[in-house]
Amino acid sequence: MQFRNLAKQYNKYRSEIDEAVGKVMEKAAFIMGENVSELEGSLSKYVGVKYCDTCANGTDALQLALMAWGVGPNDVVFVPDFTFFSSGEVVSAVGAIPVFVDIEKDTFNISPESLENAIELVLNKTEYIPKVIVTVDLFGLPADYKEVRAIANKYGLYILEDSAQGFGGTLNSKKACSFGDIATTSFFPAKPLGCYGDGGAIFTDNEEWHNAIKSLRIHGKGQDKYDNVRIGMNSRLDTIQAAILDVKLKHFDDELMACNANAAIYDALIKNPHVTIPTIPEGYISSWAQYTVLFDENERREEAMQLLKNEGIPSMIYYKKPMHLQKAFSPLRVNTECPVTEYVSQRCLSLPMGPFITEEDIESVCRVLNSID
Numbered sequence: 001m002q003f004r005n006l007a008k009q010y011n012k013y014r015s016e017i018d019e020a021v022g023k024v025m026e027k028a029a030f031i032m033g034e035n036v037s038e039l040e041g042s043l044s045k046y047v048g049v050k051y052c053d054t055c056a057n058g059t060d061a062l063q064l065a066l067m068a069w070g071v072g073p074n075d076v077v078f079v080p081d082f083t084f085f086s087s088g089e090v091v092s093a094v095g096a097i098p099v100f101v102d103i104e105k106d107t108f109n110i111s112p113e114s115l116e117n118a119i120e121l122v123l124n125k126t127e128y129i130p131k132v133i134v135t136v137d138l139f140g141l142p143a144d145y146k147e148v149r150a151i152a153n154k155y156g157l158y159i160l161e162d163s164a165q166g167f168g169g170t171l172n173s174k175k176a177c178s179f180g181d182i183a184t185t186s187f188f189p190a191k192p193l194g195c196y197g198d199g200g201a202i203f204t205d206n207e208e209w210h211n212a213i214k215s216l217r218i219h220g221k222g223q224d225k226y227d228n229v230r231i232g233m234n235s236r237l238d239t240i241q242a243a244i245l246d247v248k249l250k251h252f253d254d255e256l257m258a259c260n261a262n263a264a265i266y267d268a269l270i271k272n273p274h275v276t277i278p279t280i281p282e283g284y285i286s287s288w289a290q291y292t293v294l295f296d297e298n299e300r301r302e303e304a305m306q307l308l309k310n311e312g313i314p315s316m317i318y319y320k321k322p323m324h325l326q327k328a329f330s331p332l333r334v335n336t337e338c339p340v341t342e343y344v345s346q347r348c349l350s351l352p353m354g355p356f357i358t359e360e361d362i363e364s365v366c367r368v369l370n371s372i373d
């Protein structure tokens with residue numbers, strides 16, 4: 001069994017994708033070809049924001065956003081403790097200070113209470129300046145934007161929505177990538193909307209930031225690539241990847257529906273009092289980047305992984321190590337407590353998922369899970 005069956009996906013769209021890639025090869029416009037701006041138009045329309053700028057990957061997308069805001073030394077960026085490394089890496093990369101914030105036990109997303117405590121701590125106990133809240137739409141579920149936006153307004157902070165896993169999710173019918181002042185996503189192959197290599201995108205309604213990002217992604221260009229008005233990056237989406245994404249975006253809503261149907265099958269078949277299925281609060285739809293369950297004890301998770309492995313079923317621990325324990329961030333300049341992240345990272349397990357997993361496969365996974373006592 002595959003953790004996410006990308007080969008099956010390619011087989012289904014093969015003729016369309018091969019044709020789209022073939023056209024790029026014939027035109028030989030490999031860098032910033034027509035497909036790139038076409039895709040940016042389709043993506044901004046899909047999400048419902050004014051501007052979309054693609055770039056080389058989801059990590060650069062986050063960094064470009066921070067650069068467009070001029071975030072740097074002495075600025076604090078609040079980041080969930082339970083996320084992929086990039087969400088905090090980019091903060092240190094621009095010289096700013098990541099402060100890690102605990103999560104909610106049911107949604108795995110940033111805890112508004114822990115966030116406000118961390119902001120107060122920085123304001124009262126340090127000389128640093130709070131600037132940005134990174135919200136991560138973890139495993140496909142948008143964060144609690146009602147609460148987080150109220151906190152952002154109260155303290156005058158920007159929200160940077162890291163929706164690398166969230167693209168396609170919704171909250172009250174509003175799409176992920178439309179909640180942040182700037183939002184980003186990743187087209188890494190295994191993400192909800194993946195290409196066949198690396199890729200990323202940045203979304204905003206703000207024209208000034210959009211213009212800054214367009215410049216920053218091409219060496220801080222002014223009039224053209226050889227007129228450089230700021231220090232930027234080389235971070236563009238390949239035309240070939242844009243052509244592939246053009247095709248995949250057309251099928252994306254069908255894939256989302258299939259993922260939600262598959263999640264419902266998991267929900268119905270998991271019947272083990274030691275295993276908690278994912279919580280999707282009222283008004284939310286997940287894009288199901290991951291289907292992640294929570295065991296009541298670490299030992300049961302270890303047993304489950306071993307039994308699954310014996311059956312040839314892959315499973316993954318996202319994420320084993322809380323951000324505040326990553327060596328790369330030590331010594332931390334601001335220490336916070338993140339007990340929920342520590343609890344969850346010991347007990348979470350992500351199961352095979354995606355639009356192309358079969359009902360039989362889900363049944364096999366659940367049979368193993370239900371056998372653990």
Ligand SMILES: *Cc1c(COP(=O)(O)O)cnc(C)c1O
Nearest residue numbers: 057058059084086087164186188
């Ligand atoms: C994958 C991911 C990223 C980084 O995306 P890349 O395209 O791999 O650089 C950032 N944040 C989160 C939460 C992710 O899952």
